[in-house]
Amino acid sequence: MKLRLLALGFCACTAVFAQTRPSGELIDRAFDKADADHSGTVGLSEAKKFGITIDMFRKADAKKNAALDKNEFAVAISYQFAWANKDRDDTLEWKEASMAGVRSKQIFDAADANHDGKLDPAEYLAALTAQAK
Ligand SMILES: [Ca+2]
Ligand SMILES: [Ca+2]
């Protein structure tokens, strides 16, 4: 019985995790948009256009080859989210999101899928993807 409860608790956790963390599909879509020249990596100018700051780019560029592969790209996004999330509440309000590269309140509102006035990591990535050319 105790074990079953434990398993239930674990399932609830992973469900929340899956809901708020960007899915692989969301990352794929964002990466494809950010990699404007389809080179398979996101360079610094591509990252800047996507709204990733130089600092976050450098932090995430583990191989130090001035390009982000898909994993590094996801890391850069999560660094930027954590950096902008000054009150550490796991979501970005408009002021925080605007520091994290979300360019307009319209984009912010459109990406706020559950209409709570804040962006969770998945909504944040959706906002960056939506505004990318
Ligand atoms: Ca590229
Ligand atoms: Ca916050």
Ligand SMILES: [Ca+2]
């Ligand atoms: Ca939201």
